[in-house]
Amino acid sequence: MNEKWNALEERCKACKACPLWETRTNVVFGDGNPDTDLMFIGEGPGQQEDLTGRAFVGRAGQLLDKFLAAVDLDRSMVYIGNMVKCRPPQNRDPKPEETESCIGFLREQVRIIRPKIIVCLGRIAACRLIDPGFKVTRQHGEWIEKGGIRFMGTFHPAALLRNPGQKPAAFEDFLKIRAAVDELQAEKA
Numbered sequence: 098m099n100e101k102w103n104a105l106e107e108r109c110k111a112c113k114a115c116p117l118w119e120t121r122t123n124v125v126f127g128d129g130n131p132d133t134d135l136m137f138i139g140e141g142p143g144q145q146e147d148l149t150g151r152a153f154v155g156r157a158g159q160l161l162d163k164f165l166a167a168v169d170l171d172r173s174m175v176y177i178g179n180m181v182k183c184r185p186p187q188n189r190d191p192k193p194e195e196t197e198s199c200i201g202f203l204r205e206q207v208r209i210i211r212p213k214i215i216v217c218l219g220r221i222a223a224c225r226l227i228d229p230g231f232k233v234t235r236q237h238g239e240w241i242e243k244g245g246i247r248f249m250g251t252f253h254p255a256a257l258l259r260n261p262g263q264k265p266a267a268f269e270d271f272l273k274i275r276a277a278v279d280e281l282q283a284e285k286a
């Protein structure tokens with residue numbers, strides 16, 4: 098796994114397949130532990146991520162860490178990736194063609210990690226990976242099985258910073274994620 102993973106990371110860091118490479122400081126390959134059953138997928142790096150090369154280290158990332166901690170998880174137990182690995186200027190949504198040119202890296206990450214659970218953080222990931230019409234406010238917290246993987250869409254932590262009233266609903270989703278992790282652990286025991 099390590100060799101393949103490192104080779105993929107190297108390829109990703111050298112990527113110039115879409116114009117986002119021209120304005121990036123760092124490629125943000127992902128963060129956490131690739132030896133896991135649980136993957137979170139966000140949208141794309143923000144300013145802090147671009148500067149540090151690490152996923153979800155800005156304010157949204159700090160909130161994500163709090164939600165993980167609230168259900169006894171941390172970054173050593175999960176892998177956190179993004180739909181696009183380079184920061185879209187001014188934090189705009191990634192364009193569909195940028196997502197398409199980058200998604201091969203995410204597919205490879207999923208192929209190597211072989212997660213049992215994928216949680217989409219926000220609309221961009223949920224619409225691309227679960228259902229193009231996905232509505233986070235209506236469908237968050239629902240499990241959808243695809244190809245042997247359980248998918249869930251939940252609120253993007255940046256959206257929760259803008260709308261803190263949605264935090265209790267997001268917490269319910271994290272409790273479901275924790276319960277699913279517990280089920281997997283019970284199956285393995």
Ligand code: URA
Nearest residue numbers: 139140141143152153
């Ligand atoms: N928002 C994202 O979607 N991903 C990050 O890595 C940081 C903020």
